[in-house]
Each structure stands twice: as structure tokens, then as C-alpha cells.
Amino acid sequence: MIGNYITPLNKDVERKHVRYPNRYGMVVAGDLYTAKNLDKSKKYPAIIVGAPYGGVKEQGPCVYANELSQRGYVVLCFDQSFMGDSSGEPRHVSSPDIFVENFSAGVDFLGLLDFVDREKIGVIGICGSGGFALSAAQVDTRIKAVVTASMYDMSVASRLGMDESTIQKTKENLSNQRWIDAENGYPEYIPSFPEQPIDEVPKDLKEPDAEWFRFYALRRGHHPAARGGFTTTSNMAMMNFRLLDYIHEISPRPILFIVGDRAHSRFFSEEAYAKAKMPKQLYVVKDAEHIDLYDRVDRIPFDKITKFFGDSIL
Numbered sequence: 001m002i003g004n005y006i007t008p009l010n011k012d013v014e015r016k017h018v019r020y021p022n023r024y025g026m027v028v029a030g031d032l033y034t035a036k037n038l039d040k041s042k043k044y045p046a047i048i049v050g051a052p053y054g055g056v057k058e059q060g061p062c063v064y065a066n067e068l069s070q071r072g073y074v075v076l077c078f079d080q081s082f083m084g085d086s087s088g089e090p091r092h093v094s095s096p097d098i099f100v101e102n103f104s105a106g107v108d109f110l111g112l113l114d115f116v117d118r119e120k121i122g123v124i125g126i127c128g129s130g131g132f133a134l135s136a137a138q139v140d141t142r143i144k145a146v147v148t149a150s151m152y153d154m155s156v157a158s159r160l161g162m163d164e165s166t167i168q169k170t171k172e173n174l175s176n177q178r179w180i181d182a183e184n185g186y187p188e189y190i191p192s193f194p195e196q197p198i199d200e201v202p203k204d205l206k207e208p209d210a211e212w213f214r215f216y217a218l219r220r221g222h223h224p225a226a227r228g229g230f231t232t233t234s235n236m237a238m239m240n241f242r243l244l245d246y247i248h249e250i251s252p253r254p255i256l257f258i259v260g261d262r263a264h265s266r267f268f269s270e271e272a273y274a275k276a277k278m279p280k281q282l283y284v285v286k287d288a289e290h291i292d293l294y295d296r297v298d299r300i301p302f303d304k305i306t307k308f309f310g311d312s313i314l
Helices: 060-071 096-111 128-139 164-184 209-217 234-239 266-275 302-313
Strands: 013-021 027-035 044-050 074-078 116-126 145-149 255-260 280-285
Touching: 013 060, 013 096, 027 060, 027 096, 044 060, 044 096, 044 128, 044 302, 060 074, 060 116, 060 302, 074 096, 096 116, 096 128, 096 234, 116 128, 116 302, 128 145, 128 266, 145 302, 164 234, 255 266, 255 302, 266 280
Parallel strands: 044 074, 044 116, 116 145, 145 255, 255 280
Antiparallel strands: 013 027, 027 074
16 A cells, blocks of 8 residues: 555656535545646546545545546546545544535536536446446536446445345334434444454455455555444435436436446446446456456456547547
8 A cells, every 4th residue: 555545656647635615515535636747728528436435535546546547537536525534523424415415516626627628527436436426417417427336326235135124123223323322422433344454354254244354454455544334323314315216317428337247236237227228338347346346457447438438528
């Protein structure tokens, strides 16, 4: 890890820390990537990259930005509110509405830069950000094209595998946790990953928990601000939200779903693809599990992504 970034910055790329507000007045912290030789008297297409659910800009997003900025794009990575360097208290709160909004806030920021063509802005959502990016594009027509990588729909995931009685019991437990949080004066937060990176995944962990550890807990992807999970009662908001009910309304703007052939999350992309209207593509990466599309530059299809955005927003 290089200065808490999981990949070194390419010698031909410049990274600048930026801060800007969302519509709630919360400060979003981001990194702006450009080619070092960028002529800022001209206008360029731009891409916003959202981190996996619970991740930060120094993880998967920096891998995408490092590559795509070399290919002529201005790239913005950001920390979701309550996470990383962005504002929001208490920390580690999850809010589907705010997490969707922060993609539009990124469009606001980029569109005010003199060297960005505001008619040529696309988004990439990794893991949980795939659902948030699509949800933002459902209503924000300034987003001209969407790419998802190992997409998770967290509103579906919050109820996954539960029957009616289990859902009711979960709601009761979360509701009771609110009493405890109110009495304590702060919400419960139980991190999933160790404070310091470990050398190997515990042998008793089952999939997909072992997979999360292969990225977040090892030196490969560990970051002290991304220890997994959110405040316990955050799941109430996610259970009460439907991220992709209007995915068909993104059309005629295009969507590219990228998924690994061995990804445990593959069905999320396939189901979203089925509900979306044309133009849409589903691209399956050979020999790739879910987390491989976070950082494996030998697996992430950057040529495919470049062509997609080239056909869509250039």
C-alpha cells in the first residue's frame, strides 16, 4: 500500500484532493485525477467512480482512476458521506438517499470545472456503488452513461434470504437497537475487519465472508477507514428503500454491467440487466470473483470500459 492508496500513482497522472458540497450541505471529499500533460484550455469527458459499499476512494476507485485518467478522462473518486475524509456524524452511517445524492454532487462539481465538458459525464459504480450509481442515473439525466463492476443492489441485499417472519424479527431487533442507541447517545457500530492488516484469512471463515477478508483484511486492500459494515440501525433505511425500481428510465442512456464469471454477486447484475432497457450490455470477465473487479488490473476490462464510454459520451 502506497500512502494508504492500494496502488501507486502512475508517473503520468496527477492527483489532487478536492472538497465540495452535496445538496444537504455536507462536504464530500474526493480525489481528482488528470493526465499531467492535460491542456486545461480544452474541455474533456469526465467519469465519477464510486467505492464498494463501506469502501473508500483510496481502494478500488483509485485503481480505476489511475488507469482511465491516462486514457483522456478527468476522473473523480470520492468518499461517501459519513465515510473516509467526507463529513457526516456519526461516522459509518449508511443512507441510501445520501449515497445516491453524492453521485449527483460529483456531477455538480465536475460540471463547474472549466476543463470538463458537462455534456460528457459518466459514472462507474463498484459493488454497492453500482446500485447507487444506477439509482442516481434514474433521475439525473446529466449522467450520460453508467458502468457497474461487481454490482450489489444493497436495498435487495438488506432482505436477501429472509422470509416474512425473519424480516419481521429483523425489524424488531433493529427497532430495539434504536432504544439502546438513544439511551447510549451514540449508534452501535461493529467493524468487520481488523484495525491492522493481517497476513492470511482465518481458516474457519466461510464464503463470501472469506472473500471480503481476502480484500479488506489483507494488505491487498486494507484501509484503516474502511473496516467494514455500518452502524447497526443503518440497515433500517436500506430495508425501506428501493434503489432500482426505475432502472428502465435510464434508457436511452447506455449501461454496461461488468461481472466476474465466479462472482457470488453475479445475479445482482443479471437481474438488473434484465430489468433495464436498451442500450445495455452484460460483460462477463473470465476467471474472476467479485473482488477481482476492485483491483485486479489483469481482470478489469479497461479496454472495454474505454470503448463503452468512447461510444457513449464522446
